[in-house]
Amino acid sequence: MSTSSTAPILPATLAPLAPPTVHDSGADTAPGGIVVHSCTTLGATLVLGLRGEIDHFSATPLRALLASAADDGYTGLVLDASRVTFADSGFLAVLEWWPRQGRRLRLVNRSRAVKRLLHAAGAATRSPDRAVSRTAQATS
Template sequence: MNTSTTAPILPPPLAAPAPPAVHDSGADTAPGVIVIDSCTTLGATLVVRLSGEIDHYSATPLRALLASAADDGYTGLVLDTSRVTFCDSGFLAVLRWWPRRGRRLRLANRSPAVRRLLDVAASGGRPPARTGAPAAAATS
Protein backbone atom coordinates (compact mmCIF):
# COMPACT_ATOMS: atom_id res chain seq x y z
CA MET A 1 0.00 0.00 0.00
CA ASN A 2 1.34 3.33 -1.04
CA THR A 3 0.24 6.36 0.98
CA SER A 4 2.30 9.19 -0.39
CA THR A 5 1.06 12.65 0.21
CA THR A 6 1.92 15.65 -1.86
CA ALA A 7 1.40 19.25 -0.99
CA PRO A 8 -0.71 21.23 -3.36
CA ILE A 9 1.20 23.31 -5.90
CA LEU A 10 -0.50 26.54 -4.82
CA PRO A 11 -1.01 27.41 -1.15
CA PRO A 12 -4.54 28.08 0.04
CA PRO A 13 -5.53 31.69 -0.54
CA LEU A 14 -4.59 34.02 2.27
CA ALA A 15 -7.31 36.09 3.78
CA ALA A 16 -7.20 39.54 2.21
CA PRO A 17 -6.62 42.28 4.75
CA ALA A 18 -9.63 44.42 5.41
CA PRO A 19 -9.40 47.82 3.76
CA PRO A 20 -8.66 50.61 6.24
CA ALA A 21 -11.69 52.46 7.52
CA VAL A 22 -11.73 55.96 6.11
CA HIS A 23 -13.67 58.78 7.68
CA ASP A 24 -14.30 61.63 5.28
CA SER A 25 -15.13 64.75 7.25
CA GLY A 26 -15.33 66.74 4.04
CA ALA A 27 -12.41 68.96 5.05
CA ASP A 28 -8.90 68.76 3.74
CA THR A 29 -6.91 67.73 6.79
CA ALA A 30 -3.62 67.23 5.01
CA PRO A 31 -1.09 69.70 6.31
CA GLY A 32 0.42 72.13 3.87
CA VAL A 33 4.06 71.98 3.05
CA ILE A 34 6.31 74.86 3.98
CA VAL A 35 9.94 74.90 3.06
CA ILE A 36 12.54 77.08 4.69
CA ASP A 37 14.69 77.61 1.58
CA SER A 38 17.40 79.47 3.42
CA CYS A 39 18.15 80.93 6.81
CA THR A 40 21.01 83.35 7.30
CA THR A 41 21.97 85.96 9.86
CA LEU A 42 23.08 89.55 9.63
CA GLY A 43 24.17 90.54 13.10
CA ALA A 44 21.12 90.20 15.35
CA THR A 45 18.77 89.81 12.36
CA LEU A 46 17.57 86.48 11.02
CA VAL A 47 16.81 86.36 7.27
CA VAL A 48 14.50 83.50 6.26
CA ARG A 49 13.33 82.64 2.75
CA LEU A 50 10.08 80.65 2.68
CA SER A 51 8.26 78.72 -0.04
CA GLY A 52 5.17 76.56 -0.22
CA GLU A 53 2.01 76.61 1.88
CA ILE A 54 1.76 77.97 5.40
CA ASP A 55 -1.16 76.90 7.56
CA HIS A 56 -1.65 76.03 11.21
CA TYR A 57 0.12 72.68 10.87
CA SER A 58 2.93 73.58 8.50
CA ALA A 59 3.84 76.72 10.46
CA THR A 60 5.09 74.58 13.36
CA PRO A 61 8.69 74.26 12.07
CA LEU A 62 8.78 78.00 11.40
CA ARG A 63 7.48 78.75 14.92
CA ALA A 64 10.13 76.44 16.38
CA LEU A 65 12.89 78.10 14.36
CA LEU A 66 11.77 81.57 15.43
CA ALA A 67 11.38 80.58 19.08
CA SER A 68 14.92 79.24 19.04
CA ALA A 69 16.18 82.40 17.35
CA ALA A 70 14.42 84.57 19.94
CA ASP A 71 15.96 82.50 22.74
CA ASP A 72 19.37 82.99 21.12
CA GLY A 73 18.92 86.78 21.20
CA TYR A 74 17.94 87.60 17.63
CA THR A 75 15.88 90.77 17.60
CA GLY A 76 15.27 91.29 13.88
CA LEU A 77 13.51 89.09 11.35
CA VAL A 78 13.26 89.46 7.60
CA LEU A 79 10.89 86.99 5.90
CA ASP A 80 11.16 86.65 2.13
CA THR A 81 7.74 85.29 1.14
CA SER A 82 8.04 85.57 -2.65
CA ARG A 83 7.55 81.80 -3.08
CA VAL A 84 4.67 81.33 -0.62
CA THR A 85 1.71 79.98 -2.58
CA PHE A 86 -0.86 79.80 0.24
CA CYS A 87 -1.11 81.11 3.79
CA ASP A 88 -3.81 81.47 6.41
CA SER A 89 -4.24 82.53 10.03
CA GLY A 90 -1.46 80.14 11.07
CA PHE A 91 0.99 82.44 9.32
CA LEU A 92 -0.65 85.51 10.87
CA ALA A 93 -0.13 83.98 14.31
CA VAL A 94 3.60 83.65 13.59
CA LEU A 95 3.73 87.23 12.32
CA ARG A 96 1.97 88.53 15.43
CA TRP A 97 4.14 86.53 17.81
CA TRP A 98 7.57 87.68 16.61
CA PRO A 99 7.34 91.47 17.34
CA ARG A 100 6.69 90.89 21.03
CA ARG A 101 9.33 92.17 23.45
CA GLY A 102 10.70 94.75 21.04
CA ARG A 103 11.66 92.43 18.18
CA ARG A 104 11.45 93.84 14.63
CA LEU A 105 9.74 92.19 11.64
CA ARG A 106 10.00 92.95 7.94
CA LEU A 107 8.27 91.08 5.12
CA ALA A 108 10.25 91.19 1.88
CA ASN A 109 8.99 90.25 -1.58
CA ARG A 110 5.40 89.53 -0.54
CA SER A 111 3.74 86.94 -2.73
CA PRO A 112 0.14 87.46 -3.92
CA ALA A 113 -1.05 84.96 -1.27
CA VAL A 114 0.68 86.89 1.52
CA ARG A 115 -0.61 90.25 0.24
CA ARG A 116 -4.16 88.87 0.10
CA LEU A 117 -3.94 87.55 3.67
CA LEU A 118 -2.56 90.83 4.99
CA ASP A 119 -5.23 92.83 3.14
CA VAL A 120 -8.00 90.72 4.66
CA ALA A 121 -6.44 90.97 8.13
CA ALA A 122 -6.10 94.76 7.81
CA SER A 123 -9.75 95.09 6.79
CA GLY A 124 -10.93 93.34 9.95
CA GLY A 125 -11.65 90.03 8.25
CA ARG A 126 -13.80 91.46 5.46
CA PRO A 127 -12.56 90.72 1.95
CA PRO A 128 -11.20 93.88 0.29
CA ALA A 129 -13.52 95.69 -2.12
CA ARG A 130 -13.00 94.76 -5.72
CA THR A 131 -11.50 97.38 -7.93
CA GLY A 132 -12.73 97.96 -11.44
CA ALA A 133 -15.76 99.36 -13.19
CA PRO A 134 -19.12 98.49 -11.62
CA ALA A 135 -21.41 96.30 -13.67
CA ALA A 136 -23.87 98.24 -15.79
CA ALA A 137 -27.47 98.08 -14.60
CA ALA A 138 -29.82 96.20 -16.89
CA THR A 139 -32.53 98.29 -18.53
CA SER A 140 -35.94 96.95 -19.31
Protein backbone atom coordinates in the same frame (compact mmCIF):
# COMPACT_ATOMS: atom_id res chain seq x y z
CA MET B 1 0.15 17.01 15.23
CA SER B 2 -2.81 17.07 12.96
CA THR B 3 -4.12 19.74 10.69
CA SER B 4 -7.56 19.96 9.31
CA SER B 5 -8.63 21.68 6.23
CA THR B 6 -12.20 22.72 6.05
CA ALA B 7 -13.88 24.41 3.20
CA PRO B 8 -15.31 27.87 3.88
CA ILE B 9 -18.99 28.04 4.70
CA LEU B 10 -19.69 30.05 1.56
CA PRO B 11 -17.89 29.46 -1.66
CA ALA B 12 -15.58 32.31 -2.63
CA THR B 13 -17.89 33.43 -5.42
CA LEU B 14 -20.77 33.95 -2.96
CA ALA B 15 -18.78 35.48 -0.09
CA PRO B 16 -19.29 39.24 0.16
CA LEU B 17 -16.28 41.34 -0.60
CA ALA B 18 -15.10 43.36 2.35
CA PRO B 19 -15.07 47.06 1.56
CA PRO B 20 -11.64 48.64 1.69
CA THR B 21 -10.86 50.21 5.02
CA VAL B 22 -10.34 53.94 4.66
CA HIS B 23 -9.22 56.17 7.47
CA ASP B 24 -10.41 59.73 7.05
CA SER B 25 -8.67 62.03 9.50
CA GLY B 26 -10.79 64.93 8.33
CA ALA B 27 -7.70 66.85 7.32
CA ASP B 28 -6.72 67.84 3.83
CA THR B 29 -4.25 65.24 2.62
CA ALA B 30 -2.88 67.35 -0.20
CA PRO B 31 0.86 67.74 -0.04
CA GLY B 32 1.85 71.01 1.45
CA GLY B 33 3.77 72.64 4.16
CA ILE B 34 6.18 75.43 4.62
CA VAL B 35 9.81 75.04 3.75
CA VAL B 36 12.60 77.36 4.81
CA HIS B 37 14.54 77.41 1.55
CA SER B 38 17.17 79.88 2.74
CA CYS B 39 18.44 80.98 6.12
CA THR B 40 21.16 83.53 6.81
CA THR B 41 22.07 85.88 9.60
CA LEU B 42 23.17 89.49 9.57
CA GLY B 43 24.34 90.30 13.08
CA ALA B 44 21.28 89.92 15.32
CA THR B 45 18.92 89.62 12.34
CA LEU B 46 17.70 86.32 10.96
CA VAL B 47 16.84 86.30 7.24
CA LEU B 48 14.53 83.47 6.12
CA GLY B 49 13.24 82.62 2.66
CA LEU B 50 9.94 80.75 2.87
CA ARG B 51 8.39 78.46 0.25
CA GLY B 52 5.13 76.51 0.18
CA GLU B 53 1.94 76.64 2.21
CA ILE B 54 1.64 78.14 5.67
CA ASP B 55 -1.36 77.09 7.72
CA HIS B 56 -2.01 76.37 11.37
CA PHE B 57 -0.20 73.03 11.27
CA SER B 58 2.71 73.83 8.97
CA ALA B 59 3.46 77.04 10.89
CA THR B 60 4.39 75.02 13.99
CA PRO B 61 7.97 74.23 12.89
CA LEU B 62 8.40 77.85 11.80
CA ARG B 63 7.25 79.04 15.24
CA ALA B 64 9.70 76.61 16.88
CA LEU B 65 12.55 77.89 14.71
CA LEU B 66 11.71 81.50 15.55
CA ALA B 67 11.36 80.74 19.27
CA SER B 68 14.81 79.18 19.21
CA ALA B 69 16.19 82.20 17.35
CA ALA B 70 14.63 84.56 19.91
CA ASP B 71 16.15 82.49 22.73
CA ASP B 72 19.52 82.76 20.99
CA GLY B 73 19.27 86.56 21.03
CA TYR B 74 18.09 87.38 17.52
CA THR B 75 16.09 90.59 17.62
CA GLY B 76 15.46 91.15 13.92
CA LEU B 77 13.65 89.00 11.39
CA VAL B 78 13.37 89.42 7.64
CA LEU B 79 10.93 87.05 5.94
CA ASP B 80 11.06 86.68 2.16
CA ALA B 81 7.56 85.44 1.27
CA SER B 82 7.91 85.50 -2.53
CA ARG B 83 7.50 81.71 -2.81
CA VAL B 84 4.60 81.29 -0.38
CA THR B 85 1.69 79.76 -2.30
CA PHE B 86 -0.90 79.74 0.50
CA ALA B 87 -1.13 81.48 3.87
CA ASP B 88 -3.83 81.62 6.53
CA SER B 89 -4.21 82.75 10.13
CA GLY B 90 -1.38 80.43 11.19
CA PHE B 91 1.02 82.73 9.34
CA LEU B 92 -0.62 85.81 10.84
CA ALA B 93 -0.07 84.33 14.31
CA VAL B 94 3.65 83.97 13.55
CA LEU B 95 3.81 87.53 12.23
CA GLU B 96 2.08 88.88 15.34
CA TRP B 97 4.18 86.81 17.78
CA TRP B 98 7.67 87.83 16.63
CA PRO B 99 7.56 91.61 17.35
CA ARG B 100 6.76 91.05 21.03
CA GLN B 101 9.48 92.11 23.48
CA GLY B 102 10.75 94.73 21.04
CA ARG B 103 11.86 92.45 18.22
CA ARG B 104 11.76 93.83 14.66
CA LEU B 105 9.99 92.20 11.71
CA ARG B 106 10.23 92.96 8.01
CA LEU B 107 8.14 91.05 5.47
CA VAL B 108 9.62 91.40 1.98
CA ASN B 109 8.69 90.14 -1.49
CA ARG B 110 5.12 89.30 -0.56
CA SER B 111 3.56 86.69 -2.80
CA ARG B 112 0.02 87.02 -4.09
CA ALA B 113 -1.22 84.64 -1.36
CA VAL B 114 0.45 86.69 1.39
CA LYS B 115 -0.88 89.96 -0.02
CA ARG B 116 -4.39 88.48 -0.12
CA LEU B 117 -4.10 87.34 3.52
CA LEU B 118 -2.79 90.70 4.73
CA HIS B 119 -5.50 92.54 2.79
CA ALA B 120 -8.21 90.33 4.32
CA ALA B 121 -6.74 90.75 7.81
CA GLY B 122 -6.61 94.52 7.33
CA ALA B 123 -10.22 94.60 6.13
CA ALA B 124 -11.29 92.56 9.13
CA THR B 125 -9.69 95.00 11.57
CA ARG B 126 -11.27 98.11 10.06
CA SER B 127 -14.23 99.41 11.97
CA PRO B 128 -17.45 99.21 9.96
CA ASP B 129 -18.75 102.24 11.92
CA ARG B 130 -15.90 104.38 10.60
CA ALA B 131 -16.58 103.30 7.03
CA VAL B 132 -20.27 104.15 7.43
CA SER B 133 -19.52 107.56 8.99
CA ARG B 134 -17.06 108.40 6.17
CA THR B 135 -19.68 107.46 3.57
CA ALA B 136 -22.28 109.59 5.36
CA GLN B 137 -19.89 112.56 5.47
CA ALA B 138 -19.06 112.19 1.77
CA THR B 139 -22.74 112.22 0.75
CA SER B 140 -23.75 115.20 2.90
